[in-house]
Amino acid sequence: MTALATAASHAATAPLVEMRDVSIAFGGIKAVDGVSIDLYPGEVVGLLGHNGAGKSTLIKILSGAYAADHGEIRVNGEPVHIASPRDAKRCGIETIYQTLALADNVDAAANIFLGREKLTAWGTLDDHAMEAEARKVMGRLNPHFRRFKEPVKALSGGQRQSVAIARAIHFDARVLIMDEPTAALGPAETQQVGELVKQLKQEGIGIFLISHDIHDVFDLADRIHVMKNGKLVGTARVSDVTKDEVLGMIILGKCPPGAVPGPGAAA
Amino acid sequence: MAEPSTTLSPASSDSSSGAPAGRRAGIGDALRALELDTRMVGMIGALAIVWIGFDILTGGAFLTPRNLWNLSVQTASVAVMATGMVLVIVTRNIDLSVGSILGFTGMVVGVLQARILPEIWGFDNPLTWVVAVAAAVAVGGAVGAAQGAVIAYLGVSSFIVTLGGLLVWRGAAWWVTTGQTVAPMDGLFKRLGGGFEGAIGAGPSWMVGLAAVLLSVATILVTRRRRAGFGFPVRPRWAEGVVILLVAAAIVGAVLVVNSYPLPAPVVRRMMEAQGLSTDGGLPFVAHGFAIPVLIAVAVGVGMTFLSRRTRFGRYVFAIGGNPEAAELSGINTKRVMVMVFGLMGALCGLSACIATARLNAATNANGTLDELYVIAAAIIGGTSMAGGVGTILGAMLGAMVMQSLQSGMVLLGVDAPMQNIVVGLVLVAAVYVDTLYRRGLK
Ligand SMILES: Nc1ncnc2c1ncn2[C@@H]1O[C@H](COP(=O)(O)OP(=O)(O)OP(=O)(O)O)[C@@H](O)[C@H]1O
Numbered sequence: 008m009t010a011l012a013t014a015a016s017h018a019a020t021a022p023l024v025e026m027r028d029v030s031i032a033f034g035g036i037k038a039v040d041g042v043s044i045d046l047y048p049g050e051v052v053g054l055l056g057h058n059g060a061g062k063s064t065l066i067k068i069l070s071g072a073y074a075a076d077h078g079e080i081r082v083n084g085e086p087v088h089i090a091s092p093r094d095a096k097r098c099g100i101e102t103i104y105q106t107l108a109l110a111d112n113v114d115a116a117a118n119i120f121l122g123r124e125k126l127t128a129w130g131t132l133d134d135h136a137m138e139a140e141a142r143k144v145m146g147r148l149n150p151h152f153r154r155f156k157e158p159v160k161a162l163s164g165g166q167r168q169s170v171a172i173a174r175a176i177h178f179d180a181r182v183l184i185m186d187e188p189t190a191a192l193g194p195a196e197t198q199q200v201g202e203l204v205k206q207l208k209q210e211g212i213g214i215f216l217i218s219h220d221i222h223d224v225f226d227l228a229d230r231i232h233v234m235k236n237g238k239l240v241g242t243a244r245v246s247d248v249t250k251d252e253v254l255g256m257i258i259l260g261k262c263p264p265g266a267v268p269g270p271g272a273a274a
Numbered sequence: 275m276a277e278p279s280t281t282l283s284p285a286s287s288d289s290s291s292g293a294p295a296g297r298r299a300g301i302g303d304a305l306r307a308l309e310l311d312t313r314m315v316g317m318i319g320a321l322a323i324v325w326i327g328f329d330i331l332t333g334g335a336f337l338t339p340r341n342l343w344n345l346s347v348q349t350a351s352v353a354v355m356a357t358g359m360v361l362v363i364v365t366r367n368i369d370l371s372v373g374s375i376l377g378f379t380g381m382v383v384g385v386l387q388a389r390i391l392p393e394i395w396g397f398d399n400p401l402t403w404v405v406a407v408a409a410a411v412a413v414g415g416a417v418g419a420a421q422g423a424v425i426a427y428l429g430v431s432s433f434i435v436t437l438g439g440l441l442v443w444r445g446a447a448w449w450v451t452t453g454q455t456v457a458p459m460d461g462l463f464k465r466l467g468g469g470f471e472g473a474i475g476a477g478p479s480w481m482v483g484l485a486a487v488l489l490s491v492a493t494i495l496v497t498r499r500r501r502a503g504f505g506f507p508v509r510p511r512w513a514e515g516v517v518i519l520l521v522a523a524a525i526v527g528a529v530l531v532v533n534s535y536p537l538p539a540p541v542v543r544r545m546m547e548a549q550g551l552s553t554d555g556g557l558p559f560v561a562h563g564f565a566i567p568v569l570i571a572v573a574v575g576v577g578m579t580f581l582s583r584r585t586r587f588g589r590y591v592f593a594i595g596g597n598p599e600a601a602e603l604s605g606i607n608t609k610r611v612m613v614m615v616f617g618l619m620g621a622l623c624g625l626s627a628c629i630a631t632a633r634l635n636a637a638t639n640a641n642g643t644l645d646e647l648y649v650i651a652a653a654i655i656g657g658t659s660m661a662g663g664v665g666t667i668l669g670a671m672l673g674a675m676v677m678q679s680l681q682s683g684m685v686l687l688g689v690d691a692p693m694q695n696i697v698v699g700l701v702l703v704a705a706v707y708v709d710t711l712y713r714r715g716l717k
């Protein structure tokens with residue numbers, strides 16, 4: 008199925024992922040408050056909002072890092088119970104965390120395969136095979152990367168980010184969550200990630216893209232969800248709204264006519 | 275011990291990374307080609323300085339086969355526990371209860387072999403020592419795993435849980451016999467502690483040495499072949515040769531040392547008389563060879579290095595130490611890994627309890643008192659970082675050797691016990707300071 012065909016047939020197919028009326032509170036602060044979002048195969052959905060809006064918290068519920076206080080998650084229309092990162096990965100949900108979540112003291116290959124190590128016939132770690140695959144997948148992202156034997160602590164911010172991305176894309180994800188994937192990258196690597204997003208979209212993978220760069224989001228995303236103070240302001244196709252209107256959603260919580268307002272929309 | 279060239283240690287240099295800007299030809303390049311762990315080289319250097327220093331101060335009494343043999347036997351029990359402590363500290367935890375677990379399991383094996391098993395199958399049954407060791411490892415492992423479960427699942431800090439354990443298990447050791455010492459130990463069991471019955475002799479020592487050399491060379495060559503097969507950079511041929519030579523020389527050197535420490539004359543005479551040989555023509559030279567507790571410690575060291583470097587469990591231990599949150603987000607069951615780490619620590623305490631009890635030829639409830647401090651000090655002197663995520667098994671064993679060398683050397687010099695403690699304490703702090711400097715240098 009091509010991306011265009013998928014996008015056109017939303018009404019027919021069930022969403023790849025759907026979060027319904029999800030809430031979570033940390034000691035009285037409602038970080039996420041009754042948010043519903045969805046994502047279709049081959050679709051890129053931008054998740055926007057100012058600092059502290061609750062974007063990372065929302066996707067961490069989907070990736071199994073947090074357990075929601077309330078709400079439901081469906082994958083391919085089926086309700087699923089995601090209690091741990093392992094559950095999420097089993098559903099084909101891979102995440103690039105804003106904090107990268109790398110083990111600083113081990114090398115790139117060990118990080119890419121962390122929790123899913125390749126083993127030899129003897130049941131021992133097959134570091135050579137892992138390094139070989141790491142070299143391949145890193146080559147896609149950062150062709151000049153050579154420091155495979157060093158702990159990732161020694162790498163630059165951009166190189167570390169590449170490792171985190173490599174880990175997420177290596178395992179046949181169906182849903183990819185990218186939380187500020189290009190924050191530490193230079194222009195060339197950022198463009199490479201943009202190309203990667205388009206390529207993965209072609210493969211039918213659904214992508215949640217969290218970014219503060221509204222231009223990037225408009226370049227790559229099909230739809231956007233905007234959050235403010237833990238609530239959903241609204242949802243729109245990027246073709247139906249302007250960048251200024253989206254800025255209004257982010258800053259003022261004001262929903263333009265081209266968007267579907269959510270519970271957090273300003274009256 | 276063979277060190278695989280793939281390593282988690284931050285000190286490993288990378289021959290594939292770009293050459294440094296200012297090219298210093300010669301010795302620097304050569305060292306880089308060898309890919310030796312600078313930190314490990316430093317440790318070995320420190321040990322060499324300690325040894326040579328004491329040898330000079332004692333007028334040549336330190337670097338004798340006799341002293342080195344005794345040193346190796348005295349190091350065994352702490353070295354075994356230090357390998358487990360590395361994993362505990364790597365995960366950003368601590369275990370203060372190891373000395374008490376040793377005391378408790380020591381009492382359990384003592385009572386088992388001196389009272390319970392003889393009632394079942396009499397004295398000197400060849401299976402007694404096997405059952406005793408298995409029981410010690412199982413009891414120690416269970417105690418450790420129970421502590422680990424409280425730490426991992428109830429979220430009580432390891433410092434507190436094991437501080438409690440320090441008191442609980444020392445008290446439990448007393449309760450096993452209400453304070454009575456149990457002696458003597460089973461005849462075969464006693465060999466685990468060393469002494470001349472616990473040494474394997476010259477011939478078998480050569481066999482062990484040969485096997486160790488072959489195993490190390492095979493490991494190095496297989497690793498090289500696999501790396502080359504994947505097209506990864508490998509050490510230059512000459513460097514590989516030098517590494518193999520160094521490893522082989524160390525092993526052969528150890529065999530030569532233990533094989534030049536003779537058994538005492540009365541023992542040799544008794545052995546000869548037992549075989550019906552005449553002792554008129556003077557007594558032959560009969561060497562000790564490796565002590566069994568030392569072989570146990572080395573085997574534990576090899577096994578633990580394998581576990582920490584080549585298995586998933588080891589990888590997870592290091593990942594948890596590097597970033598606990600990342601490990602959890604990667605889908606690692608970090609709580610289960612923690613229980614296993616503490617369980618392993620406890621099991622190793624059980625093994626050390628066998629060595630210590632066998633060496634004393636008695637189980638006392640004070641056995642292992644203060645061992646927690648020596649074990650932690652050995653791990654830290656050996657380069658395990660209190661910040662977590664960094665440490666090597668070999669380093670910790672060398673650390674145990676350094677500590678024991680300091681103590682033995684001071685005993686030879688007639689330094690009194692309080693002063694020994696002061697020196698060991700200062701060395702510990704200095705070692706951590708050096709580690710801090712090293713780490714700063716890395717950034
Ligand atoms: N583990 C936690 N404990 C307590 N409060 C938390 C926790 N995680 C997030 N919060 C709070 O929840 C709110 C939402 O945080 P979140 O990180 O989801 O925002 P964000 O939209 O990702 O912001 P940014 O753009 O800065 O990444 C913030 O007020 C934050 O302080």
Ligand SMILES: [Mg+2]
Nearest residue numbers: 062063064105
């Ligand atoms: Mg965030």
